Amino acid sequence: MPSDTVTLPPRDEAAVAGVIDTLRGQMGDRVQTGAAIRAQHGHTTTWLATQAPDAVVFVRSTEEVQAVVRACAAARVPVIPYGTGTSLEGHLNAPAGGISIDLSAMDQVLEVNAADLDCRVQPGVTRTALNTYLRDTGLFFPVDPGADASLGGMAATRASGTNAVRYGTMRDAVLGLKAVLPNGEVMTSAHRARKTSAGYDLTRLMVGSEGTLGIITELTLRLHGIPDSISAATCAFPTVEDACNTAIEALQMGLPVARMELMDALSVKAVNLHSKLGLPETPMLLLEFHGSAAGVAEQAESFGLIAEEHGGQGFRWTANPQERNKLWQARHDAYWAFHTLMPGLKSVSTDVCVPISSLAECVARAREKAEGMDLTTPVLGHVGDGNFHMLVPLQEGDPDQMRRVKGFLGWLAELAISYQGTCTGEHGIGQGKMPYLVAELGPEAVAVMRAIKGAVDPLNIMNPGKIFDLGNAGPLQT
Amino acid sequence: MPSDTVTLPPRDEAAVAGVIDTLRGQMGDRVQTGAAIRAQHGHTTTWLATQAPDAVVFVRSTEEVQAVVRACAAARVPVIPYGTGTSLEGHLNAPAGGISIDLSAMDQVLEVNAADLDCRVQPGVTRTALNTYLRDTGLFFPVDPGADASLGGMAATRASGTNAVRYGTMRDAVLGLKAVLPNGEVMTSAHRARKTSAGYDLTRLMVGSEGTLGIITELTLRLHGIPDSISAATCAFPTVEDACNTAIEALQMGLPVARMELMDALSVKAVNLHSKLGLPETPMLLLEFHGSAAGVAEQAESFGLIAEEHGGQGFRWTANPQERNKLWQARHDAYWAFHTLMPGLKSVSTDVCVPISSLAECVARAREKAEGMDLTTPVLGHVGDGNFHMLVPLQEGDPDQMRRVKGFLGWLAELAISYQGTCTGEHGIGQGKMPYLVAELGPEAVAVMRAIKGAVDPLNIMNPGKIFDLGNAGPLQT
Incomplete structure (x- = not known):
């Protein structure tokens, strides 16, 4: 059973205050403790509540990062690195407080x-x-x-x-x-x-x-x-399965596709609403090919033939940059289109990844489950990797809906694991997916991770409360 | 300074005998202790002396591997995994004795x-x-x-x-x-x-x-x-530098070369002697391209144009399988040709890898140094990776020559490190390159490796005496 237990270092207000004082002595007003800045640095774009750090330090060099870490290590105070704050799984939260190290000024x-x-x-x-x-x-x-x-x-x-x-x-x-x-x-x-x-x-x-x-x-x-030439293509398909089978065949043929994105019918409907594109509201693949001028033409045409065998309709391709952008507009607008489709709602992005042969079935089962739970969820997929995102609508302040969303996220993670996939293809575990890691890899792998964490960070000051609960972080026991 | 110190677990003959007895009870005559089998399983193809294990166990399943590891862990006896024995850096040696686990029967x-x-x-x-x-x-x-x-x-x-x-x-x-x-x-x-x-x-x-x-x-x-079509090409160059610059330009253009091998003039001379090929005795690139029929033709021709700009001569390419094998014969015969060039001698293969812009200079300096040490060393390079092998002749039983070879190997590792490269691109550290790891990555990285080793294998039973000396394998100290 996945566990929600998290082992956090004890919170010591005096120690935190001491570290802030020390750092102020070294970095002056690049140490900030205002509520807004702290909240922004613990901000998360998911359903996870914000847990603000005690202070934010805007560092300018490796030496300054060392100084912060040393001060925090001496006082057993957590440190949480911060880049642009675009994490989707609560990586930036400070569940045990501590110092957020803002690295955005180290931009050379x-x-x-x-x-x-x-x-x-x-x-x-x-x-x-x-x-x-x-x-x-x-x-x-x-x-x-x-x-x-x-x-x-x-x-x-x-x-x-x-x-x-x-x-x-x-x-x-x-x-x-x-x-x-x-x-x-x-x-x-x-x-x-x-x-x-x-x-x-x-x-x-x-x-x-x-x-x-x-x-x-x-x-x-x-x-x-940078490739000599870039071509883009789009194609509509009767079903997600037809689109996935086209993708599989293209990869098996060794076609060096540079991008291959799936939008389901609901995503296409959303961008039609948002951007008035008038696309047929069926699943769609968007592709990009990189190579020589002759190469990208050949790749696009080879792909078109494969798509046709799988019921692909309205296949179009171009190497003209303006035309390319037009073809891809649906994908570029997909995230914003969600908000047109479901005004006033936030969204949580799922991130499961499965072997590509299971992708169509996994998407179909996930869509069916979501509909059964009264959740409207457009699907965007990095189909060449078997990775897809469902934008699950989130009604803040509605505990029943929140419960359904959480239930769906857990169900989906388990579904992906049952297909020999992963609960996260590219967003990471953070706080949000901690319950699924043991279910995915088993206790042995997580014990090795804990042993490594215990050996490299014996004081547990580095972004504590993320990825796995600490449990016994000592050496592996015989 | 690199250290030669190795921390090995203490040797306990009674414990070893006990483990062998236990394993014989479980696996019968798949536990072997004959001198020849033991020596063959500690065999190394380098200048490193053979250090035979105490026994070899021919396992058939994961469960049997678990049984061997459990018996060894209980008795604090080392285990050394064995596949086909083609390691070049003494990975299979048993400096503290122990049990070699032969996995060759797990071949499904x-x-x-x-x-x-x-x-x-x-x-x-x-x-x-x-x-x-x-x-x-x-x-x-x-x-x-x-x-x-x-x-x-x-x-x-x-x-x-x-x-x-x-x-x-x-x-x-x-x-x-x-x-x-x-x-x-x-x-x-x-x-x-x-x-x-x-x-x-x-x-x-x-x-x-x-x-x-x-x-x-x-x-x-x-x-x-498997690509639809494969083409092969060869080209001679006035200097190693011209060949390297051709390789760099091809990669920058994004030409998806599948193989790109360098032979220096001495290697070409060796294969001419060995296989009577009559090739011009200058540096040479051998290439392979994978793709569609039109694609591999285009790639080969584009490469030919780049090569010409860098003084390439006698560029030839073909997609015909028989012709392809002929073009690549020099590379296939290179290892054996060494023995024709230097009959009766063994060889040690170096394995440094550097940023490709430094490859030509690094090869030139290494050749010059080897000549100054009276070592004749043909060069074979995976030029697209910046990885090259020098076949250093080894006269067994000649301590002066052995000393020069060791000196050269150390000098070459340091040279590669000075170019921001590595002492080993693909052979591993094993025993042979242990002295260079700290020089390459610094004590901090090696301390992290030791901490991980100490946490995952606290008894130090897993292939001890390899990669780094154990030192303090405990958690990182603040």
Whole structure:
């Protein structure tokens, strides 16, 4: 059974006050304790209640992060790293109070090595800022989670997005990193070689560790050459299953699709309402192909043939940039269209990911279940990865609806697990998905995570109360 | 300064004898203690002396691995996993004695999910056995380290090979795994979703952990569709630098090269001697392109144009399978050609990996240094990754030459580190590269590795004496 128990460090008001005093002495008014700033830094975009930190420190350097961590370690006060605040699972909440370290001012691109297709950045650089910086180099950074998140936060949550099917996730994008450890020292996980077998893969351990093992203060990222040509395509399908089977066949053929997004009929209806697009209200795939001019034409046409075999209708493709944007407008507007469809409601985004052969069935069962619970939930899917998001409407202040939403989220996580999938493809566990981690991986894996946490952060000061309850965080017992 | 100190568990003959008795009771004559079998299981293909285990157990199931680990844990006796014995860095040695677990009989492909492009295998399946099994599915497993290694061993050492530039390494190929932990329990690191953000990335922690954290007993691997067409190409260059610059430009253009191998003039001379090929004795690139018929033609031709700009001569390409094999014959024969070049000598393969912009300079300096030390060293490079192997001749029983070889290996590791590279791109640390790990990553990273080792394997029974000296393996100190 999943457990809701969380082991938090004891709260010591005097210790917190002492740390704030110490930090004020070092950083002056870059240490803020106003209620609005604190609430904003514990803000969460989900159904989880805000749990504000005791103070926010706006750091400018790795040395300052070290100073904060050392002060907090000495006083056993929690530290919570903050990038742009776009987390969806309560990663930024401070359930035991503590100091939020705002890294947004560490926003420098330190180095671009064009010949090596890599760069070194501070954690507060956002993905669009990096791509703006790179615009004259012929290179780009592909990972695109939608939000203009900070690269440090994207690494910490192992984010991905629409083009992971071609370019991978933050797991693949980070060559190495520097992180301030819970003891205040700075660790280098790897340098700039494109591959390495040198010891434990600490890069990948830190990527997705959600601030619980250290604070990332520098990233070495892999870049890609901007393709000569980009083509986009859209196609309508009779059913979600037809769309998924088309996607599966394209991947099996080795078609190097760069993006392959699914919208269900309800999502299409929402964007029709919102953007007056007049699209047929059936499931739809949106695609992007990267390569040479001849290559992207060939890819789009090959895809069109596969789609036709699976009942695809109205297949269109173009390599013209303006036309491309028009074809993709439905996807770009999807999030906002939700609010047109359900005015006045917030939404919670689910994030399950399953083997792609189970995607259609999983989506169908989830839709049916949601309807049975009187929840209207448009579906957006990164279909090449088997990852899909349902936008579940949230009526704040309606406990019955909240109970149904929570019930649905738990049911959906278990459904994904039953398909050998995961409760989270790209948003992370945070607070919101803690109940499902043991159900997904079993107690043995979680015991290893706890043992690692206990060994790297024995005082439990690093973003406590996230990912798993601490339980016995000591060495594995024989 | 790198340290040579290794902390090994104390050796207890009575405990070892007790474990062997216990295991014989369970597995009969699949527990072997003959000198030849023991020596073969501690065999190493490098300059490292063989350190045989006390016994070899030929296991058939995860449950049997658990039984061996439990018996060893109870008696504090080391366990060393064994796949095919193709490790190059002494991973299989038993410096403190113990039980070698031979996993080669766990050789079943358990499941192929063609629609999901994945499969589930036991660790003793070799990469060619898997590809033979897959031959009717239209899918293949890409990672190719040369040797027909076991997939469990390839995962444990984070192996890669000639097509990592396109398909990645074992880091990318493993979706999830099961491993017997040091306490005898079985951990599942992840299931079959193509991406996940669920907690610490235990899959990537186990991949490359060289048997020091657990024994992999099952792997879920990512497969790829066999491309419609494959073309191969070769080109000679005036200098290694010209060849490297061609490679860099091709990658920057986003040309999806599947393999891109460098042979230096000495390697070409060796294969000319060995296989009577009559190739011009200058540096050479060998390439492979995967895609549609039109795509691979376009890729080969685009590459030819880039090569020409960098002084490439005699560029040839073909999509005909027989012609392809002929073009690549030089690379296939390179390892054996070494022995024709230097009859009677063994060789040690170096494995440094540097940012590709430094590759040409690093190769040139390494060649110069080797010549200055009177070592004749052909160079083979996975140039798209910046990873190159020098085959350093080894005259067994010649202490002066051995000293020079060791000196050269250390110098080369430091050179690669000075270029922000790594001492090992794909062979792992094992025993052979332990002195360089701290120099490469610093004491902070190695302290984190030690803390993890101490938390997951507090008795230090899992392949002790590998990767790093144990030092203080307790939690990180503030």
